[in-house]
Amino acid sequence: MKIASINVNGIREAVGRGFLDWLANQDADVICVQNLKAKSFELDDSILFPEGYEGYFLDAEEDGFSGVGLYCRKIPKAIMYGLGFPQCDNEARFLQADYDRFSIASFLMPDGSDMEAKQSFMNQYQEYLSKMVKKRREYIICGTWHIAHKTIDLANWADNQTTPGFRPEERAWMDQVFGPMGYIDTFREINRDASQYTWWPKLDQDVPRMRQEGWRLDYQIVGPEFRRHVVDAWIDRDATFSEFAPLIVEYDLDL
Template identity: 40%
Template sequence: MRVITANLNGIRSATSKGFFDWMLSQNADYICVQELKAQQADMRDEMLSPNGYIGYFHYAEKKGYSGVGIYSKQPADEIIVGLGIADIDAEGRYLEARFGNLSIVSLYLPSGSSGDDRQQVKFDFLARFYPHLQALVASGRDVLVCGDWNIAHQQIDLKNWKSNQKNSGFLPEERAWMTQVLSDLNWVDVYRVLYPDATAEAYTWWSNRGQAWANNVGWRIDYQLATPDFAAKAQSASVYKEQRFSDHSPLIVDYL
């Protein structure tokens, strides 16, 4: 089973850069996408149902903002749109598709980099999302949460960790929250378990400022987090960087 997660930074932009041609060549079972920056009316057929896939989406209310989606080769048994929390759901950040005992989630966690107000929104999201992650584990289902978490968990997960300790995405509170998710709730960071020492090749996002991409000054903020039994099926993972579809690169994981 192949699962891909990719922040598109605009599905229309990523389409023009060849994302769907590449996606179809991967023969993945599930593809989770984030930051659609589109509404239903903006979506063309190739975005809604690329050849051989069924698309499910959670759009943000604000135009040109946020939004997540899941592509699957088979129809889902159930689709859960949002967390049932009005202000979070208005931003289109959570979509869960259920296939038998497996849940595939596409997640776009807020960024706090634009200012203190948005950082507080991010902290509020983390506080309210934690019990949901706890409930998913307790459900007994196999769950895979794919997406842009906007947090680099450890020093190994970004190039310039020393200079970013006071910046959103690498704040002590954010990193401690991620540690709790992994240690107290028993979620598994699939890539990091497979490759505990991987640094530069693990990065999934590069700032558009300066020469970040050219110099590989990156961050690992896109994850596949799984419940333990499902995580144990992971065989290999990679970050695809041969083409650029956005300021993120797709994370690909193959499972048994």
């Protein structure tokens, strides 16, 4: 099973830069998308239902803001829209597809431009994560968490310790997710190298991404029992339809 996750940073703009061509060439079972910045009813059928996939979307109340989606080859048994608290649901930050053995979610954390709002979201989201890890069902939560966890996860970390996305309280929150709560960062199960970034704040299209300073803000996170199913993980730096890069993980499971 192959799952891709990408923050498109505006679905219509990403389509104009080749997103649908990229999607068609992925051979992925599920593609999780975030930050659509569009209402689903505004989108063409070519975006909503690309060949071979069923599209599911959650729209934010505010126009041109947030939004998450899932492209699924196999129709899920159920779709869960939101998490039940207004900050998440009104801003369209969580969408989940349920299959027989596990669930796959597309997730978008607030970016931290309003740190008080981000902290409130993290507090409520932590309650959800604490409940989910105790359930018998397994979860794969994919998306932009807007936090670089370790110093290895961003360039110039020493100069960014008060920058949203790398503040001590945010990193301590991630320590809880990957520590006592028991969740697994699937990418770091496979790749422990430095300079593995999924977002470039000042992306220069004329310079290869591996030579630019970035942050790793995107994750596919699973519970401790799912660790053994992670086969491979990589970042597709060649996909340039967004300032974010796709994160792709393969699991030794079938939908």
